Amino acid sequence: MTVEKVCSWVESLVQQAGNVGMIASEDRVYCRNQLLKQLGLEDFLPDAAEKLEADIPHILEKIIEAAVEMGKIEPMLEEKEQLQASLMNIFVPQPSVVNHRFYEKYEKDPAEATDYFYQLSRHSNYIHTKRIAKNIHYQTSSAYGNLDITINLSKPEKDPKEIEKEKQRKKDTSYPACVLCMENEGYGGRIGHPARSNHRLIRVPLERERWYLQYSPYVYYNEHCILLSEEHRDMKIQAAAFRRLLAFVEKYPHYFMGSNADLPIVGGSILSHDHYQGGRYTFALAKAEEDFTFTLPKFPQVHASVVKWPMTALRLQAEDRQLLENASEHVRQIWMSYNDPAREIISHSGEVPHNTITPIARRRGETFEIDLVLRNNRTNEEHPAGIFHPHEEVHHIKKENIGLIEVMGLAVLPKRLETELKGVERYLLGETEAVEEIHRPWAEELKGRYGEINEAEKAAAAVKEETGKKFLQVLEHAGVFKRTEDGLQGLRLFIDALK
Known part of the structure; x- marks a missing residue:
């Protein structure tokens, strides 16, 4: 795997994030450099012939495969998912910004607000669209x-190595307490607990209590959402x-x-x-x-x-x-x-x-x-x-x-x-x-x-x-x-x- 190929795929990912409206043109260099840092690359040497005209999940998959081949991460599902979420987090605004935009749109039309949040959750690869497409329906x-x-x-x-690693790991970590807790927002993940770096929640006050809206990472139907305490x-x-x-x-x-x-x-x-x-x-x-x-x-x-x-x-x-x-x-x-x-x-x-x-x-x-x-x-x-x-x-x-x-x-x-x-x-x-x-x-x-x-x-x-x-x-x-x-x-x- 050449550095030139990976740099080209990084540029393709930045380009596609811009195409779907996740970032503005002013953010491109910043996002590129953040991706390079995450991948341990100090130089930017793109090979124009390797540019990918593909959707975000496909480009991301290529980058993760490269990270494994270059020895940046182990070939384990959880490490791959942690890196994927961490890379896509670079393009996702902070929770306060997401909520501000959501409620700006809500004032016009609640459906416009949920459309925005659903598309953000898809484009950020929080909703695993490529995997979901494999489902038989x-x-x-x-x-x-x-x-x-x-x-x-x-x-x-999971492969047997991951299962064994999870068994050996001490069960002394209780943060977040479960996969639905609001503390998962932005959490990097660990063995036995999914990566949520690119995860965002909408604050939805209900009956004088704090509740949060998110989408299911593996949606079973259109806009399959979860409302959690x-x-x-x-x-x-x-x-x-x-x-x-x-x-x-x-x-x-x-x-x-x-x-x-x-x-x-x-x-x-x-x-x-x-x-x-x-x-x-x-x-x-x-x-x-x-x-x-x-x-x-x-x-x-x-x-x-x-x-x-x-x-x-x-x-x-x-x-x-x-x-x-x-x-x-x-x-x-x-x-x-x-x-x-x-x-x-x-x-x-x-x-x-x-x-x-x-x-x-x-x-x-x-x-x-x-x-x-x-x-x-x-x-x-x-x-x-x-x-x-x-x-x-x-x-x-x-x-x-x-x-x-x-x-x-x-x-x-x-x-x-x-x-x-x-x-x-x-x-x-x-x-x-x-x-x-x-x-x-x-x-x-x-x-x-x-x-x-x-x-x-x-x-x-x-x-x-x-x-x-x-x-x-x-x-x-x-x-x-x-x-x-x-x-x-x-x-x-x-x-x-x-x-």
């Missing part, structure tokens, strides 16, 4: 609308959560905002830091129709309905935000202690709670709307992973928690399925040894249903469709009141308890 039709299916290929896997505290679904969610969508009516449930099994992957997730995307749940309406006598001005959805979702609507907050809390309080033993719904085991809610708030014109998805995390001998959790017969496709994103109709499926589903396709084409044992019963079932398939495209289409059906089954398993005559009877008994 398609839609599959169902009786409840089009469900989104995603196989997550964006998060790179300044205080490192456990997630809790209570009245204050409804107030914050509805206050946020009042300020940012073009975004929805929702929360994972706050209990293990039915909650998200991070329960130790109070946070919500939102974005600018219309999920199948938001499009789902009313199944039937009901009344809440204590809140006659609230329009209440059951949504036609495989999980049990109640939808409340009102123009008065506070009224909707109070109605939501009323439903939560009744559900928290609600028991229906005939349908395996038991609210507590001693002092341990099992019932909770996954809430999702949005605006429809002047109307506030909140979906309250009823959850229960009990286990039993038949279903040790969870009674209202994906059952064993679908674990070959999905056995992880069903969090907010899945609840709304987007399957985030594990990376292993990229190759495993190809094996099922080949099985349908006659290669009987191609399928993994975990999928063999399903593959045999599909072969019985579809017969012999001779075209690869048809086999791929069949597996895609059937994977979508499996995800629908996952959602049905997670529903506390099943969409059967018995389940409907149980749901009506709960609705009666709300009166």
Whole structure:
């Protein structure tokens, strides 16, 4: 690797940062010199023939490869990511400047403000656009609308050396306390904790508390954002959560905002830091129709309905935000202690709670709307992973928690399925040894249903469709009141308890 090549790529990176509006022409020499310093280069000897006409992630990747080859860093994922974030931090304004620009734009239009911040997060490579592009994504039709299916290929896997190094490292560092803490803003990273040098947060005051807005580094949908508390505290679904969610969508009516449930099994992957997730995307749940309406006598001005959805979702609507907050809390309080033993719904085991809610708030014109998805995390001998959790017969496709994103109709499926589903396709084409044992019963079932398939495209289409059906089954398993005559009877008994 020649110094001339690296200098040319540095210049290409500076040029591209200017092209996307990250820096002004007056900043170019300064940024170039900062990059050279980070890379340990004392001279600037660009080779014009090596100039790259490419986007920022591609140029950055070339520079990182060069840094490894020149011995500036070790060929480990975490060291590469730390250097990437540190290099891109040179182009990103300080938090005060980002927030000032954000709120200047907010005064004109909230959507203009989030557009600015989203593009900054993409251009700075904080959002890993190149890796996200690797994800497999398609839609599959169902009786409840089009469900989104995603196989997550964006998060790179660590090599054994990194895993061993992480094990050997003393676990005596607690700063930042977790990956969601606001102290991650600008943090350089360490073994076992991601680099965040190029990370910025928008200060979003909510209900007399300090909250912060950021985007997910591995966005699963358009403008996938995270709203996090300044205080490192456990997630809790209570009245204050409804107030914050509805206050946020009042300020940012073009975004929805929702929360994972706050209990293990039915909650998200991070329960130790109070946070919500939102974005600018219309999920199948938001499009789902009313199944039937009901009344809440204590809140006659609230329009209440059951949504036609495989999980049990109640939808409340009102123009008065506070009224909707109070109605939501009323439903939560009744559900928290609600028991229906005939349908395996038991609210507590001693002092341990099992019932909770996954809430999702949005605006429809002047109307506030909140979906309250009823959850229960009990286990039993038949279903040790969870009674209202994906059952064993679908674990070959999905056995992880069903969090907010899945609840709304987007399957985030594990990376292993990229190759495993190809094996099922080949099985349908006659290669009987191609399928993994975990999928063999399903593959045999599909072969019985579809017969012999001779075209690869048809086999791929069949597996895609059937994977979508499996995800629908996952959602049905997670529903506390099943969409059967018995389940409907149980749901009506709960609705009666709300009166």
